[in-house]
Amino acid sequence: MGTTDTVSGDGHDTGPSGPRTSDGGSRPPVSTVVVVAAVLIPLVLLAVVLVLVRDVSDEAAESAANEPVTAVTIPAPGAGSEECLSLVESLPDALGDANRVALVEPAPPGAAAYRMPDAETVVVRCGLPAPPTFTVGVSLQEVNGVQWFNEADPDPAVTSSTWVAVDRPQYVAVTLPATAGTGPIQDLSDALSAGLDAVEPRPAPIG
Known part of the structure; x- marks a missing residue:
């Protein structure tokens, strides 16, 4: 006497499983491009800010290094020689x-x-x-x-x-x-x- 394979459930194919929303619908997958952009954009903005800060600091240092010097007058009898x-x-x-x-x-x-x-x-x-x-x-x-x-x-x-x-x-x-x-x-x-x-x-x- 042979054996018979049995299938549990009602026998209907429910299709691939996936994330579902609260109303029972499937949630669309998050795009890889969106994820990469979310990571890179803050990094790019940070780099821009750091470059701007460095440029401002360099300009301030260059300006200070070119400022005229105040020298007090001291006796110098031969200065006009x-x-x-x-x-x-x-x-x-x-x-x-x-x-x-x-x-x-x-x-x-x-x-x-x-x-x-x-x-x-x-x-x-x-x-x-x-x-x-x-x-x-x-x-x-x-x-x-x-x-x-x-x-x-x-x-x-x-x-x-x-x-x-x-x-x-x-x-x-x-x-x-x-x-x-x-x-x-x-x-x-x-x-x-x-x-x-x-x-x-x-x-x-x-x-």
């Missing part, structure tokens, strides 16, 4: 990473100003009197053929440094921020060597 007028006129457009900028008027005679990329200032002055601490026996540092004297600031909180070229017909000083490195002095030494004859340093006697 031919040597100083020639030197200031022939100074390069950049000293190390610092680019030359204008001085706020009225500008002190014999001076030139530069700004670092972070807007810190580099100020060159020609025709100053001899540094009061430049006496016999002090240590000098030679850079590209120019002898420099480091005049320490009496205020320990001051992080900038002032270097004075002491072997030219006029004393030339450059004040540097701590982040400037040696580039400005090297380039200024080249300008001094090209523009002013060397002379023997004249330190004051001790006492």
Whole structure:
């Protein structure tokens, strides 16, 4: 006696199953394009915002790095000399990473100003009197053929440094921020060597 296969239910084919809505209808599948767009659009908008913020920040930094420098007037008896007028006129457009900028008027005679990329200032002055601490026996540092004297600031909180070229017909000083490195002095030494004859340093006697 053979066996008979039986089929449960009423025997009707109900078709493929799928998601149904609350009223019993099928929910249409979500398009892959829609899903990708939902992910990518916020990312694109975020990237645009970041680029705009970076551009604004770069513009602000560039603007600050080109701002004129206010330099106080200090005694400079030789600032109007031919040597100083020639030197200031022939100074390069950049000293190390610092680019030359204008001085706020009225500008002190014999001076030139530069700004670092972070807007810190580099100020060159020609025709100053001899540094009061430049006496016999002090240590000098030679850079590209120019002898420099480091005049320490009496205020320990001051992080900038002032270097004075002491072997030219006029004393030339450059004040540097701590982040400037040696580039400005090297380039200024080249300008001094090209523009002013060397002379023997004249330190004051001790006492």
